[in-house]
Amino acid sequence: MRLPPTGDELLDRTSTGTFLFEGEPVQFLDGDTVGSALFAGGRRVFSRSFKYHRPRGLLCCSGQCPNCLMEVDGVPSVRVCSQPARAGMQVRSQNVIGSLEHDLMGIVDKIGGPFTPVGFYYRTMIWPRRAWPLYERFLRNVAGLGRIDPHAHRTRRFDTEHRRAEVLVIGGGPAGLAAAQAATGAGRQVVLVDEGLARPAPGSDELPFQLLAPARALGIYEGGLVPVDTGGVLIRFRAERIVVATGTIEQPLVFPGNDLVGIMLPAGVRRLVRDWSLKPGERAVVLSADDRGLEAVDDLERAGVEIARVVDLREQTPRQIEARGRRGRLKAVTVDGETVDCDLLVMSGGRQPAYSLLAQAGARIEYDDRRGIFAPTGLPPNVEAAGSVNGGGSASLPSPAYAGSGKCFVCICEDVTEKDVKRAIAEGFDSIELAKRYTTVTMGPCQGRLCHLPSVRLYARETATPEAEIGTTTARPPWAPVSLGLLAGRGHEPARRTANHHRHKELGATMMWTGAWRRVHSYGDPADETRAVHRGVGLIDVSTLGKLLVTGPDAAAFLERLYPNRFSDLRPGRVRYSVLGTDAGRIMDDGTLARLTDEQFYVTTTSTGADVVAEWFEWWNAVWG
Ligand code: FES
CATH class of the missing domain: 3.30.70.1400 (Aminomethyltransferase beta-barrel domains)
Structure with a gap:
């Protein structure tokens, strides 16, 4: 059911289409993503978690988390909340044996906990040694997200392009737009790259700079090289100046049951209500460490959701927060002993600057004790940070993990719990880089967006070490998941021809590639030409050296x-x-x-x-x- 139309929504209600989910038709409106169309059709469970196969629902609706990964037209691990719906698409769930509602592997969550603590594969399944091939086959079958069909035929082509920009702006929010406009006003050639859906904003055709959207900057390399994923084409930009305006990332709270279906970040609620006119739940509790979470209350009221309770974690510092559910869906939240029934919990643990691209470019990243965030300092030459990626506007100091009973997830991608982190520390993995490798925290599809800050803060608390001393893990490209097909795309390098090229062709030469050069392979019979050189004389054009x-x-x-x-x-x-x-x-x-x-x-x-x-x-x- 949709809410009444609003001016904000991205939908064209006059235009509809149908795609298939698990073979069943799903209707969508023009402007829907696969995720919003499924949500509108009543779907709440979108995936099963990596290790425990717990049901997971929409969390961020902005391509940051692992909760909506599905297979779309044979491509695994597509974030359906950001994937525009198209007629005829084939969408399937992944990482389940059975269905999303009844996944046989869910047994791991029920009884597997004691047998699958962090790093269990280093300690179990190692005896008898001869049985390892069996263990390995089993592990390979149950591990990983999604399946690739090795016999599938290629359905699309990927290309690589090389371009240059005087100024490349990454991020199309207010700060990115302002930076792009200022640089254009100063007479520079500007390209702006934005991850968001290309909105039909009035006047966007007349932007005085080039806009690439949806497109993702994957990293910043030496010499101002920025590869940008535009879907079918990988554009390798060489930029004289790079402006990073990637903003901030909403952080989850860490408490028992924090992964239940029905628990969302404010951005998820905002997009459901404003972009797709969907009601995110019936009865909501809001727990927030910043204004962003509290702003979600307006969206909820606008959607007709009953607000059961609002807790501002800057004013109230509960010791216990616990979410309870049935069949993986949220039913109630308990805060310091007081239980409130609800089917929606909006949580906000503040906002962390999305600094990864700056770190890759060589910026120093330091912990700000006062605001409880990591922020970039000491930027390299020709790289600038614009807007809230600098750290402005964030204010998050919730507890690293609230008390309560049940699984308390620090990393929802890899199902790493508070208990796992404590165990890793007890086993001696007390540096964040070692712990990352042992627990795999920050190594899942969100690439640390939602779990890096919480895991560092938990480490700080458990080891009684300041966060600044613990530091960050290394930010490496790619900053966003990228398909291997795109990385292996056809390169469109310029062909280089010698001054004699056309003369060779007139004489019947077959040409071949030598690097970027077109050179003569032979004039018909290579063996004859070899003999001619041995017995007589040869002439070679080495101008390509x-x-x-x-x-x-x-x-x-x-x-x-x-x-x-x-x-x-x-x-x-x-x-x-x-x-x-x-x-x-x-x-x-x-x-x-x-x-x-x-x-x-x-x-x-x-x-x-x-x-x-x-x-x-x-x-x-x-x-x-
Ligand atoms: S809900 Fe789709 S990425 Fe978070």
Whole structure:
């Protein structure tokens, strides 16, 4: 059932379509995602959790959590809350044996707890050793999320493009838009990348800069390289200046039962109500450590949800919070002994700056004790942070974990509980990097968005160590999940042709690729041509070879460190052939080195090796100073 139409909603109620979920037709409106259409149709359980196979429902509705992963048209682990619905789509649940409602593997949650504590696979299933292949097959069958059909036919193509931008803005919120507009006003060529759905905002056609949406910046690499996932095309941007305006991420609270279906973050409620005109529940409790959670009350009232209780965790500091449910669905919440019946709990543990891209670019990340968040400081040159990613606006100091009985999840992606973290610490994994590897906290599909801060704060409490000392785990690209197909997409490199290219073609040459170059393979009979060279004479066009100039008073000494030959005794005007080896002694390239003057060498490389050799020279030049 939809709420009455509003001006905010993303829906076109005059246009409908149908897709299939588990073979059954599901109706959607234009503007729906697969997730919103399923929710409108009454679905509340969207997935089963990774380890315990607990039912999970919509949590964030913004592509940040693992709760709505499904298989769409054969592609596993698609976040259906952000996947626009299309007629004819085939949507299926994943990670279940049976159905989402009745998953046989749910038995692990009921009786498996004592047998599957953190790191159980390092201690159990190791005896007798000969049985390992059986254990391994079993583990491989039950572990992981989603299935890939190794025999499936390719249904789409992926491409790679190379582009440059004077200013690349990542994030299309108010701060990102302001930064893009300011840079455009200053006469710069600007590209703005935003993860959100491309909203039909009035006037968006006339934006004075290029907008890429929905698109995700996957990382920031050396030299201003930013790969952007636009769906079917991976665009490798080289940007002179990068503005990161990725905002903040709403944080969950850690308490027993915090993963039940019906527990949502404020963003989830906001999107259900405002974007898709859906009523998130009937009776709600709101627990919030910041204004964001309290703002959700307006949305709930607008949707006609009864507000049973609101707890502002800045004013009230409960010791116990516990959610109880039936068949995985929320039924009641208890706060310090007082139980309230409800089917919706909106929780907000404050907001953590989404700093990962900045950390990858080289920013320092420091813990701010006062606000209880990690924030970026010391940005590298040509990288800026705009808006709340700087840390402004967050204020979260809830308890690292509230008391109560039942499973209390620190990481819902990997089903890591408070008890698991305590056990890991007791076993000696007391650094956050070691604990990450042992418990796998922060290593699931949310990539630490929802569990990094809570796990660090829990570690701090349990080890009586300040959060600043515990620090962060390393932020590595990709910042968002990316399909392997996209990474392996066809590269559209520019083809390089020699001045003689058309003459070769006229003479009947077959061309081949040599790196980016088009070179002659043969003129018809390679064996004949080989014999002609041996018996007579041959002519080769080597204009495609790489050419580098090495200049400076230490040029000869530099080359002697890289090549096995001596060059200090080579007289100007003379040439010497040599091979270039790696530091492991493997030949990586070859070519000639001509001494032009005492301080200048003209070095040739193979046609394909110029880039690698230039990089190799630059690297060693930097190392040796
Ligand atoms: S509910 Fe879809 S990603 Fe969180």
